[in-house]
Amino acid sequence: MNPPWGDGPTPYIDYAQFGRRFLEYAASEQRISGAFAQLTGAAFDFGPIGVGPGKLAKVAAQVQLGEPKLHRYVDDIISFELIIPLxxxxxxxxxxxxxxFQVHGNVHLHLAVRTAEPLRVVIDIAEPRPSDVRINVATATKRGQLLRILASVDHEIRRFVARYIATEIRKPHIAAVRDIDVAARLDAAWKL
Structure with a gap:
């Protein structure tokens, strides 16, 4: 029922509908993509590190991250899968x-939108594991393929990339957009 003041009927909604609409709006694909766009185009090196039996072989790599793709799922919980090409x-x-070796692949990150005390929206990110890094490794020779297996090259790449992404998402500039204090922002907006 609408109150007797105002210029006419306002299409009111209940608090639960408001909260759900607010979260779906706040956690839009554009906002989440923007928050993680800083990873786009990042390049980093690793190694040389010892690999294989006795760590006699050394692996060094140059890694280039591509533009992330985002898939949003709206159910009881709003969640995302962020896929970062590499x-x-x-x-x-x-x-x-x-x-x-030439390696192509993707890092798959899983995000969930949560609400927290006192009035916060939190983007929860599952810690990336080596199994979240999916790669295809190519080499020109059979000897190279054999050495790749013996030296556990695939595992080392997955492990290192997962650790790098985990470090990046903990950095202050990304942590700041993962935890939004709605009450503080409302207080700041309504200061007279």
């Missing part, structure tokens, strides 16, 4: 010879 130029150094 390209890796990898060098396996055996001291007697070297083998290069």
């Amino acid at each position: 390209d890796v130029d990898l060098l396996l150094d055996l001291a007697v010879d070297r083998h290069s």
